[in-house]
Amino acid sequence: MGKEKYLAQVKDLVNRSPYYQLLGIEVIKMRNGTATLRMQFRKELTHALGMMHGGAIASLADSAVAMALITLVDPSDRITTIEFKVNFVAPVEEGKLTAQANILHRGSKTAVGDVEVLNEKGSLVAKVIATYSIKKVI
Secondary structure, eight states, X not given: OXXXXXXXXXXXXXXXXXXXXXXXXXXXXXXXXXXXXEEXXXXXXBOTTSSBOHHXXXXXXXXXXXXXXXXXSOTTOEEEEEEEEXXXXXXXXXXXXEEEEEEEEEOSSEEEEEEEEEOTTXXXXXXXXXXXXXXXXX
């Protein structure tokens, strides 16, 4: 199976996963160490003051790095988040968020990616850097 077909299957599988559906995360694009994901603001994702919960935004960003990394590893490799740091810079009270991820470094056992989460106006909502483990499965 070719790489493009494999990535299309991953995108479809991920978009149908229960967690992504719960949060409303959608994979838009994955290719060459980059990924774009979207998530719509919904009341169910807000905290007591009516703003989108930081955990939902962090999940979007973490997922974006994972999708970007999947484009660079073998289909049999298993990737796992080791750690990530989130800087929240603006609250979200409406609209769609877009997470744009880029893999900065891919080694044999770890990878580092960064993400910008933007609101519909293109303004920065959060900046994230994440480190992932890469395990070869034989």
